[in-house]
Amino acid sequence: MLDYEKYLRYRTFPVPWCPGCGIGTIFKAVVTAFAKLEWDPNDIAVVSGIGCSGRLSTYFNTNTLHTTHGRALTFATGIKLSNPDKHVVVFSGDGDALAIGGNHFIHACRRNLNIKLIVINNNIYGMTGGQVSPTTPTGFVTTTTPYGNTEPHFDTVELAKAAGATYVARETVNRPRQMLKVIEKSFKHSGFSVVEIVSNCHINLGRRNKLKHPLPMLKWIDENTIPLSKAKDMSEEELKFKYVVGEFVHRHRPDYLSLYEDLVVKKAGGDKK
Amino acid sequence: MNNVKIRSGNELVVEGAIAAGCNFFAGYPITPSSEIAEGMSRELPKVHGIFIQMEDELASIGAVIGASLGGKKVMTATSGPGFSLKQENLGVALIAEVPLVIVNVMRGGPSTGLPTRGAQGDVMQARWGTHGDHPVIALAPAFPKEVFLTTIDAFNLAEKFMTPVILLLDELVGHSHEPVELPGPDEYEIVNRKYPEKLETLEIYKREMGKPPLRPDFFMGYPIHIESLEHNDYGYPTTNPEIVEVQQRRRLEKIERHKDEIIRYKTHYTDDAELVIFAFGSMARSALEAIETLRKEGGPKIGLFQPITIWPFPEEQLKKAVGEKDVLVVELNWGQLVYEVERVLKTNKIHSLLKMTGMPIRPDEIIEKIKEIKNA
Numbered sequence: 001m002l003d004y005e006k007y008l009r010y011r012t013f014p015v016p017w018c019p020g021c022g023i024g025t026i027f028k029a030v031v032t033a034f035a036k037l038e039w040d041p042n043d044i045a046v047v048s049g050i051g052c053s054g055r056l057s058t059y060f061n062t063n064t065l066h067t068t069h070g071r072a073l074t075f076a077t078g079i080k081l082s083n084p085d086k087h088v089v090v091f092s093g094d095g096d097a098l099a100i101g102g103n104h105f106i107h108a109c110r111r112n113l114n115i116k117l118i119v120i121n122n123n124i125y126g127m128t129g130g131q132v133s134p135t136t137p138t139g140f141v142t143t144t145t146p147y148g149n150t151e152p153h154f155d156t157v158e159l160a161k162a163a164g165a166t167y168v169a170r171e172t173v174n175r176p177r178q179m180l181k182v183i184e185k186s187f188k189h190s191g192f193s194v195v196e197i198v199s200n201c202h203i204n205l206g207r208r209n210k211l212k213h214p215l216p217m218l219k220w221i222d223e224n225t226i227p228l229s230k231a232k233d234m235s236e237e238e239l240k241f242k243y244v245v246g247e248f249v250h251r252h253r254p255d256y257l258s259l260y261e262d263l264v265v266k267k268a269g270g271d272k273k
Numbered sequence: 274m275n276n277v278k279i280r281s282g283n284e285l286v287v288e289g290a291i292a293a294g295c296n297f298f299a300g301y302p303i304t305p306s307s308e309i310a311e312g313m314s315r316e317l318p319k320v321h322g323i324f325i326q327m328e329d330e331l332a333s334i335g336a337v338i339g340a341s342l343g344g345k346k347v348m349t350a351t352s353g354p355g356f357s358l359k360q361e362n363l364g365v366a367l368i369a370e371v372p373l374v375i376v377n378v379m380r381g382g383p384s385t386g387l388p389t390r391g392a393q394g395d396v397m398q399a400r401w402g403t404h405g406d407h408p409v410i411a412l413a414p415a416f417p418k419e420v421f422l423t424t425i426d427a428f429n430l431a432e433k434f435m436t437p438v439i440l441l442l443d444e445l446v447g448h449s450h451e452p453v454e455l456p457g458p459d460e461y462e463i464v465n466r467k468y469p470e471k472l473e474t475l476e477i478y479k480r481e482m483g484k485p486p487l488r489p490d491f492f493m494g495y496p497i498h499i500e501s502l503e504h505n506d507y508g509y510p511t512t513n514p515e516i517v518e519v520q521q522r523r524r525l526e527k528i529e530r531h532k533d534e535i536i537r538y539k540t541h542y543t544d545d546a547e548l549v550i551f552a553f554g555s556m557a558r559s560a561l562e563a564i565e566t567l568r569k570e571g572g573p574k575i576g577l578f579q580p581i582t583i584w585p586f587p588e589e590q591l592k593k594a595v596g597e598k599d600v601l602v603v604e605l606n607w608g609q610l611v612y613e614v615e616r617v618l619k620t621n622k623i624h625s626l627l628k629m630t631g632m633p634i635r636p637d638e639i640i641e642k643i644k645e646i647k648n649a
């Protein structure tokens with residue numbers, strides 16, 4: 001039996017999410033990964049932005065920090081730089097990571113500090129009542145696109161790859177085992193990792209798009225999920241609005257801190273002090 | 274006098290920070306503050322500290338808050354446009370009670386304004402820039418040695434009261450190069466944050482009224498939670514009105530009840546003065562030169578009240594120094610601290626000399642104004 005209870009901060013329960021929300025499945029996967037890796041709760045900092053996903057940090061019995069909308073990665077950067085040996089895990093929503101926090105997202109990928117980012121992509125601004133987000137599919141009705149979303153959406157994986165993240169994967173809440181696997185792998189990876197988990201917001205996205213209950217919404221996600229191995233043989237047209245899942249990038253590049261130590265501190269003579 | 278060096282104000286901030294034990298800096302370049310980031314990038318690696326240039330000012334203050342929670346003594350530096358960008362996360366440091374120093378080398382505003390010209394227009398932004406009610410400590414040194422010592426002081430106050438401290442320079446103070454005798458370590462005190470003797474409670478905000486939190490840093494063996502939402506004694510989110518009131522009041526009172534400890538000011542020639550000038554930063558220096566010229570020429574005897582702590586405002590100290598005398602407020606803006614002076618000195622006659630053209634108010638302009646007041 002895995003001892004994942006030590007990672008739960010029972011005093012703050014019950015959790016605030018709507019019944020059927022996918023965040024619970026992601027929460028379970030993350031504490032399970034902690035337990036499998038036997039990380040000491042004291043050696044972990046969980047940092048989150050603002051939104052439904054941002055509320056996650058409160059419920060981990062580790063060092064935790066709930067920050068501002070879009071900025072979680074910047075706080076995490078300071079924590080990691082000041083404590084290179086500790087584990088820093090960040091939760092962001094799709095709006096948090098890719099709209100207001102988009103600049104921090106790409107620069108964190110570029111910088112390659114050993115931080116673990118989990119983007120919970122529910123394709124909507126959940127917390128504020130269902131406004132359009134940078135990942136809302138074109139055509140979907142939201143409270144700020146009452147006639148349907150006309151904008152194209154961001155592909156988190158492509159963005160992370162191009163910006164230089166060294167581990168990039170995508171999974172959905174329908175695939176808890178595969179999700180656990182990529183989360184665990186990202187935790188073991190040395191460098192900046194981005195794991196996108198596609199999740200269901202039947203309340204604030206589904207409700208306005210004929211997917212008002214958890215099951216139809218999860219089914220919709222499932223119908224649009226394509227494993228990477230299969231996607232390789234599909235055309236761009238066929239892959240439009242599909243969630244291609246799997247591991248996209250697993251590469252090595254020296255991380256910011258090792259370069260700082262080797263090139264900067266040594267040159268300045270700080271290593272002799 | 275063997276330790277005399279030529280230094281700009283910005284360089285003295287760097288030296289003061291290093292002397293204070295600062296070991297983490299995150300910033301984003303902006304005139305007229307960039308020399309601070311440049312200096313820190315050069316000096317921090319020498320003492321095994323961390324320097325990072327972030328992608329913007331929001332990121333810079335986010336990173337220093339994270340590093341402070343991680344146990345570092347931290348600083349960030351900027352000017353007007355960047356100071357505006359930092360306001361939201363400044364609020365995090367205030368509500369979560371995280372020590373840090375944020376330098377604003379003031380330039381002409383609003384907006385991109387006058388990047389290379391000095392101004393004192395961010396005084397009220399320093400007080401009320403981030404939303405909601407909050408306490409603020411802001412310090413504004415004028416003379417070279419004062420810049421060095423006030424920088425150390427800023428760290429001391431931040432660590433002691435578990436709060437961000439704003440160090441307000443103006444461009445003229447930041448960029449003037451002057452000879453300065455750097456004080457040695459026996460001439461200043463270094464204060465570090467206190468930790469609980471035993472890690473036995475998670476109620477890190479459970480403190481007497483007016484006291485800062487007493488808590489471990491991250492990774493000290495205790496799973497603390499730090500929140501940007503209003504929180505209870507554990508730091509966990511709450512909307513309970515009674516708890517909200519206690520936390521809000523405690524944060525305000527921790528500064529209010531220690532005003533005497535936080536307020537620094539200087540008086541020059543006030544005892545025999547018939548009129549007292551109120552001025553800070555570069556304008557205090559202009560005023561002092563005007564005062565000394567008049568005294569040399571046998572003109573009217575004028576004094577100077579120079580606040581170094583701008584916030585909390587030195588109410589009692591000003592009242593005591595000025596008595597019933599007339600006051601002339603000299604500031605490089607269209608009137609900000611003059612309203613505070615008027616609020617505090619209800620019965621004195623208060624004049625003001627204000628300017629915001631990108632040029633300093635020169636000593637001869639101050640002398641002119643004094644003559645005008647005398648002849649009126």
Ligand SMILES: Cc1ncc(C[n+]2csc(CCOP(=O)(O)OP(=O)(O)O)c2C)c(N)n1
Pocket residue numbers: 050051052053054069092093094095096097120122124125126127128133
């Ligand atoms: C600076 C700022 N702007 C706007 C908001 C309001 N706000 C709170 S959460 C949120 C969007 C959340 O959406 P997302 O990041 O996708 O997370 P979710 O709630 O869906 O998990 C917004 C706009 C805020 N808190 N701060």
